[in-house]
Structures are given as C-alpha cells and as structure tokens.
Amino acid sequence: MSNEKELLESSKKAAGYKAVDDYLSDGLRVGIGSGSTIKYVVDRIKEKGLNVVCVPTSFQSTQLIVDAGLTLSDLSRTPSLDITIDGADEVDPDFNIIKGGGGCQLQEKVVAYASKQLVIVADYTKDVKHLGENWKKGIPIEVIPMAYVPVMKKLESMSLTPVLRMAVNKAGPVVSDNGNFIIDAKFQPPLSNIPQLAIDIKMIPGVVETGLFINMAKKVYFGQKDGSTTSR
Template sequence: MTGELSPIDKAKFVAAKKATDFVEDGMRVGLGTGSTAAWLVRCLGEMVREDGLRIKGVPTSTRTAELAREVGIEVISLDAAKWLDVTIDGADEFDGELNLIKGGGGALLQEKIVATASDQMVVIADIGKEVETLGAFPLPVEVVPFGWQTSQALIEETLVGMDVLGRSSTLRMNGDAPFITDEGNHILDLHLGRIGNPRQLAMVLNQIPGVVENGLFIDICDAVVIGYGDGRVEVRDINAGTVEEATLDFVETDNLFTDLAD
C-alpha cells in the first residue's frame, strides 16, 4: 500500500497511524472529516477487525459515517455518546499555538461541535499544513441560505476593521450549484491572506446575522501529530509542552486500504 503512495499521502498516513496511540479500548471517539481523517478511520477499522479494539465512533459528516461503518467501526450519534474521550481530525492550517483553520471539506460545524464535546482534541496533518500565521487557506464561514448575500456583505464590511490582508469572499460551489453542508447551509470562503488576530476575528464573525459558525478553531486543539513523507512523525502536546519524534516503518505488502475509496 504505502509503496504506491505519494510523499504527502505517506505523511498523512503516518500521522493518522501514530494518532491511534491516543485511542484506547472502550473509548468514545470523534472521527474527523477529510483525506487525513479518512486514513485514521481506516487505521482504527483495522484495529477493530484485527485486534478486537472496541470503540464507539461519532463521525463529523455523513461521508465519515459511511467510511466508519464500512471498516467495521460502531457509529453512534453525539447525543447518544453525550461526551467523548478524544476527537481526532485533520486541519487545513495550524499555527504554533495550535490554532486551526478547518472546513475545507465543508464539515466545520459538526467538526467544531464534536471537538468541543471531547476531553481532548488531536489534529493529524502533514507538515505542509503548519504556518506561522493563519490565513493563506481561505477561511470557511457557514451561513444559512436565507439572505446569504446580505450576510456576505455584512462579513466583508466587518473585515474592513479586522487585521487581515484581504477582504473578498466567494460562495463555495458544487459544480453549477452552491455547495450544501450536512445541515443544509452554504459556505462562504474568505480570502484573507493573513489573519493577525484569529481570536478576535472568530468572535466577531459569529456575531453577524446569518452566520452559523466559522472555521477558526481557537483553544480547542490539545495536540498535533505531524507526518512527513519519509515516515517521520512528530507529536506536539501544547498542554504538556512536550515534543515527541518517531519514525514509522512502512509495510510495502500491506493491502489494508487498497479496496477502500478515499
């Protein structure tokens, strides 16, 4: 399997594989959305099938739920779980304080709800997702369909007073139609270039009528597992102030995931 992966996919895989160390038998686990999170779900599915791991997974999107069931993970709702031991998810960007931009896959609302309902949130990412300052990746903002253009105008007007480089926004599309989230909402992608004060921006955006949630995850992430294309992996725990480094060996004949769609 891994012999056929690109370096960036190898990085995602080793990060996901290492993150399984945070999962123990009997846990209720938040399962993220996106390409890196999909690797995690597959790794956990292997542990369920091969090692008898017993966990209950709370997915952050319908596509994650489908993959989790496919690989043998028991899926339950957040209401049934009530509280989670850990959530493991990817990120579009993360900075040195483990502030995040998420929502590139369109699941930011469920992702934020699940992450904040957990004892611990762990981010898995390739090294290319680390930035000095958030904002190069467009910031997703979920808005209700009613009056979305008014919400967009209010957002762009608000950005004039924010510490950002750009102030334009675009409606996310799915072909010729607007992208629709699992909750039936739209997403506006804000092209900011640089976000000087992520905490302030996150608070201000959520005060705008029509805005449901934004993709800035502030003071939510506890640890990040960073994968590299050569198999190295780094675990940074912001609470403990520790950095752990390791190298994961690839098993070239491993066919675990070849029959699963990404």
C-alpha cells in the first residue's frame, strides 16, 4: 500500500514539475489551482526561483503560495492571467474533466476563465476512457444552502443520484470557501452528451457551479509510475 502511495506521489511530482518547466517563466501571472498535485507545482516554482505573480483558487492554495514565499495576488488586482495550472479528478479523451473533489470548483473555474490557458496536472489514475471509470464520487455541484433540497430533486429527475457532502470532523454538511453546500451527483458511466449535461445542471436555479470542466484545458500532463510524464 505504501509503495502504491509512493508511486502516486512521484507521479504527481513528475506532472507538476513538467508543467512548470514547460510553461512558466519570470513575469507571468499564474493561477494556482487546488488539490494534492498542486503542492509540487508550487515547490517547483520556489525551487526555480521564478518571479511570478500567483492568484489562488482556494484557501489551501493561498497557504501554499504564502508558505513558499511567492507573490500573492487576487483577481481584483490581477484580473487577467497568463496561465492557470490546476489538478483534476478525472480527464477523458475529449478533454471533459471532473474537478471539485476538494470542493473548490467554483473558484477554480473563475480563475481558469480569467486565464489565457489552463494546464492540468494529474497522476496516472486520472487518465480515463470515460468519466466515472475511477472517480466514483460523482459530479461535484456547489449550491446555495436554501436550494439544496429542490436541486437534489431536480438532479434525481435527470437520472443522477445526488448526495449532500457531509463534513468529516464537524457535524453537518461541508461548507465551501464561498459559504455554499456541495452536492455530489453520482452517475452510471458512461455519461452521454457531457457538454449538454453541464449546461442543464448549471441552469437549475440555486446551482452556483458544477465540477464539469468542458473544453477548458489546453494541455494535460499525467505523471506515470516510473516518474515520467505523458501529455495530451
């Protein structure tokens, strides 16, 4: 088990380092995503001594930027970004991506949309033929608290199985960085017409954002078990 964990970590490191080496240089405005692979992106920026301005997508990425001593900004001061590097929970061959396992999909999507390009870094388990192959927790959907019950009923009518994400070490539901609830909409793979599904979910009143990222990524790096990377 520990060996598998070590292989996963080395693959995440390989992907994070490769994206920084290929895309980042002094003077860029960079969106810093969320998730376990992003730690290695920040590590590499610090290691190379790159002079970049960093805009975080979550409280977690804010802490990583501050702890590394990098230049921290936000979208009010730096509204246009050159690139965002972010993680993913799954990526299919059509560049349909599920994100939001960590509950940050709203801020991740806002920052990605403000960027000229989005580059995804992930380990080999995230590279799938169809969404839902390895990621069994469903599509993360951020909703305003007052709407979560009607939203869940609507999702059920769309052949999804919604579950309100509950906190682990506190009573009650998970609350996002924006004060909203997270619904995980489970599904039976393969999903059909994912771009239309993303629109249909987003159009439900009370839904703030979905974890479906459609046609947003320019490139995806997958770290492999042997420490190499493949890309798409």
